[in-house]
Amino acid sequence: MDKHQQQIEKANQEVNKLKEQVKSHEWNLQYHVMPQANWMNDPNGFSFFMGEYHLFYQHHPYDPKWGPMHWGHVKSKDLVHWEHLPIALAPSEDYDKDGCFSGSAIEKDGKLYLMYTGNVWIEGKLDEDLKQVQAIAVSDDGIHFEKIKENPVISEVPEGDINIFHFRDPKVWKHEGAYYCVLGSKTKSNTGQVLLYRSSNLIDWEFVSVMAKGEGNFGFMWECPDLFELEGKEVLVMSPQGVKPEGNDYHNLHQAGYVIGQLNYQTGIFQYGPYYTLDHGFDFYAPQTMVDDKGRRILIGWMDMWESDMPTQEFGYSGAMTIPRIVSLRNDRLYTLPVPELEDLREEETYYSDVLIEGETSLKGVHGDCLELKMKIDVKDATTFGLKVRQDAVTKQETVLTFDKRDGLVILDRTKAGKGPGGVRKTTVSMVKTITLQIFIDKSSVEIFINEGEKVMSARVFPTKEAQGITFFADHSVEIKSLSKWSLKKAIK
Template sequence: MVIHKKNLKKANQVVSQLKDKISHHQWRLKYHVMPPAGWMNDPNGFSFFNGEYHLFYQHHPFSPEWGPMYWGHVKSKDLVHWEELPIALAPSENFDKDGCFSGSAIEKDGKLYLVYTGNVWVDGPLDEDLKQVQALAVSEDGIHFEKVVGNPVISEIPGGDINTFHFRDPKVWKRGNSYYMVLGSKTKDNVGQVLLYSSEDLFDWQFISVIAKGEGNLGYMWECPDLFELSGKDVLVMSPQGVKPEGILYHNLHQSGYVMGEVDYKTGNFKHGPLHLLDFGFDFYAPQTMEDEQGRRILVAWMDMWESEMPTQKFGYAGAMTIPRLVTMKNDRLYTTPVPELKELRQNEVHYKDFTIDGEISIKDVSGDCLELEMVIDSQEATQFGLKFRVDEATNQETVLHFIKQANVVTLDRNQSGQGPGGTRQAELKSMDNLHLQIFIDKSSVEVFINGGEKVMSARIFPTEQANGIKFFADSSIKLKHLYKWELG
């Protein structure tokens, strides 16, 4: 415990020294959670405790590169304004000395427990050189955490066709009087799967079953599982690694999606349907959900992608979270939309009604680099239409959202978005009649919500500071039935 406190103190001091240098950098997001300095990846421990939302994250405080993982920590009363807190977990014990990997949080007896994977690198072939166990830390105040006596609480991988090395990312919840946990795993011959455990007290865990396993093109490892009930269905969210591209789908290095069905908690059997993606853009991974005191299911994800170029690393930081998204069920699909609390950020409203676009135009007072756009488009006779944002004509920069009506396909194109990786991502829509768009642009990100969350596309982009233009285009006239633009404070 002494080593843990010492390591936390050192990490907090380093972040404190570095953060002022980068706090006003041009690509630092204004209304998203980012690390004050250093590296960020997966959201962890997303929870509600003592009247506040808590969000932890995988954090390397000593550099903007991935390294031995700590848990960074922020909290919020409203999911909009986030307060930076001291780092919550540091590698320190023989079972987690090389990293406190991803996990979750749960309240029990008025205390907040973190459940996480302790990682240790051991000698052996690459990717077979790790020992992973599950451990607990506890806090009375939700800020200062101590690792419990008796760790790790799960020290061995169960028998059967379960890979010996990859065993991580516990998500814990309570159902009735029992606690349950899902863990990311794979088979011995590299097929992704998820394990289910139960406990009466968070300390003593029993393995129930392999609750779900990949078939066909579903990857070699399922990371960051999350199981919850919504509208009478059981939903398993996970991040499969190694899914191969199929048509317009699965073009990121790793994916994040869900399957839906019904869990039999006695047998651990889960009958479910096919995999559906949660986001069709470039930068979305390891989503984690929580249920708040209003009974809403809220999701946040890492808004970056493994092995992508990250231009902010040159300036001492990397990684960001998506805006929090409300998860609802419609027509047996998950829809995700911005939490309504984000409306608090809106300033200086600009509104146009029944505005006709033909060709390519800019619209007065509709521009910026930190804003929300909401619009309803009547596409009329047009076969192709869309908008360009973060436009800088002097340097030929733009990010393009392009709709092709005949195919019902939308393309997000960042080939001219500035620094960083380019590419395109596509999604198929049910219809483009009265198309509804809600677009959140921040200093180095964009999140596009289409038709009330039917499809979502997230991307990091790294344009110049003067790239503030927005243009609308159509190959024949379209009507913006409504167009709202707000600056976001």
Template sequence: MNHDDKIIQAEEVLKSKHEEIRKTKWYPTYHVAPQAGWMNDPNGFSFYNGEYHLFYQHYPFSPQWGPMYWGHAKSRDLASWEHLPIALAPSEDYDKDGCFSGSAIQIDDKLYLMYTGNVWTGDDHDHQLKQVQCIASSQDGIHFTKDEQNPVISTAPEGNIHPFHFRDPKVWKKGEHYYCVLGSKTNQNIGQILLYRSKDLVDWEFMNVAATGTGNFGYMWECPDIFNIDGQDILLMSPQGMAPEGYMYHNLHQSGYVVGKLDYETGILEHGPFQLLDYGFDVYAPQTTVDEQGRRIVLSWMNMWESEMPEQKYEWAGAITLPRVMTLENGTLRISPVPELKSLRKDKVAYERIQVNGNELLPKVDGSFVELKVTIDAKDATQFGLKVRVNEDLGEETVLYYDTRTKVITFNRDNSGAGPKGIRQAPVELIDNKLHLHLFLDSSSVELFINEGEKVMTGRIYPNEESIGIQFFSEGEIELLKVEKWTVAGAF
């Protein structure tokens, strides 16, 4: 079956299932999710001809991971989205077992995708595989043709570079050259990234191992992305296999970044320490783009490998985080939801100067599809926060709270309903004894932005549809200086 026929076959399956799937209880209202089947990494996130294009790893035929296709959605404003036909299907000898992750770049009026073609050479998928890098292009941003010269990078470089695990090209242009960075590891299973350059996207020159992990930095670096903010080069990546340290690195794999300077002559990135992108449960494979406003926007897969995914029983799995704007302050990324999301707001409810000592319910502050902004004066409280998606009869609640003694925020989903449990924590300093929280709730997710994006915590939750309560609580007196709540409209 050729490439076009495989896409037609997959589209027929999606169309036959989507209307029923989107009615199921955990399907998102305003997050991108697959129409049916499996989703993981965002791919090819790009701003093309005035619109944002988001591709993603996709298996249309099952809610389990399978031979990867590229799903596709687009948006004019990062708030409302439209599903488009599948862009890539595994159809050639070099990608027959999956069109793995990659990126996109606009050249003149065409959109080019660069991706990893994957072939299993045996049953052991950790060791028996061949990965190559490939190009596809489109005149309209919707229908893509694979390049006849594929694969454009057919073997890993010589040296202490694993011969089979090199993947996830992120491509950009600087000066007269195109560059791409690839995730890799050494033969001793230490994560690293590889830098290439080209003048035409077809003939690629290996420049150098741009960076290699030391210490607790994982056995493989996936989904690298290099970009510049305010004169600083940032490497964003997902290290696999970092060991927990204190309250850090408790997800199976991490997503984070280092800040430094990439030497475009030597191909080496000098950088500082690793920093987490998100302190929650469910962020992986982040990818960025820059738009016509010059903003650096990031999206991530809103799941984690090997986590329980209760939505699979409804024939779908996976979602993408809200789009987030990244800025750099004092060597650290500050991450905030894109302001365009305000267009989805409706039915505002607001309160000011509410004293709380114990538990407090505010009329009309509840719901499943919620944006909530709260500024809290900690006063002399030892602990305070809020519970969301609460149903006391069912014993369901998701708890977000701050401890003034440890200066840590905790996200507790032990009683969130179905699905995975656990807690995640993030160190946070109060600002003039105040805590600013910006919270988004969807059918099966929580995204918490803390102190204007200083920290972010993201997690999937699977509560009962009737679990819609929101409660504020404190040990000691606090003051809710400002509470603003909106119901969030659908994005599709």
């Protein structure tokens, strides 16, 4: 057994010690990808290979806090029922001995290639004294990966106004017979940017250009870039660190969003328009997309946030992925909606129509901690209206979604949501006559899709088991034109 396989075996054994304990914990999610034990962050290598979806993730198998990064791995036939697989990558070589950082996957000649960042800490300041290179691992079966002898395939930062330490998160794709990848970077004076590379074979890479660079309040480092085409335009998704709050925007520690434009593949320059946030809640970072065999562009993000309180760490695990979301382009904005395959989890529908709400009301059969809620609300005379979920009358716990018609705002308040960091997030939303809502509640998460994916708000919440109430409220009458509530089955063993 080679050194890499030895490290993988050791890491798998560590995860196996805790997985049964984690599985039975009250905050363990039922239909979201989570680690079997210990730490998870960024989605990596999201891909479709040999008829199945593969999702890898940043994983520290030895502790529920961030540490030397491995790649955890799950696969699925339907984006709903995920199977945990052995750890795919572990630090084992001189070039990645302190971590196999984020990256992506692509199929070539019937094999699955992972391209990732090898990280090495050098004595000194953690944020400055590090060496980052890009490496490749290959698999015939999509499960067992071997690091290639040519690694690292990109060993040095290009010349120019490019920070020599921060150089990571390759996202690879194929265009007109050539392979391309984008890398997260920053300038020497700490402005976020993205680098573009080209290759004929995934092994020999040439630097093309600084593809895009931030201006103004655009952060000091652009992590996890992802470039893809949609409706004849290119979309650059990235996670800028250090964007300062502006009004109701950018109140998380780091952001995740996108710009839309055109990439000139000859010059390597990307001309783009304004920056938009992808998820307006508390917990969403480092999203990655892929195209499946149906031609759909599907996105998954890390459903947590750096340096926030994670109450599950006390119980041996932390981190989760969002549900998979289909991305579409409408009116020069990205809309994101849950994949329809999630409907397979529905059971025990409770249905209401034409219900008038004034004051505060609960509806029989509409409650729970693992459910989907789909609603159409006629706003009528109300100026503020909304709903409270994960309510417990005894402990006064609740997570509150409020629509403010006067200011055109939707407000997500988890100040009383139980354990965890609390806080309030606000964003503008089209105050159309009929608001649509699709809400997914899991044991310690809430994901809210507004107006068919116009806005999304995701949050981790950590209430007591008893917090299962749902109530609706309005200052003047609103009408729930239709409401379906389904309990959702457990999807991940």
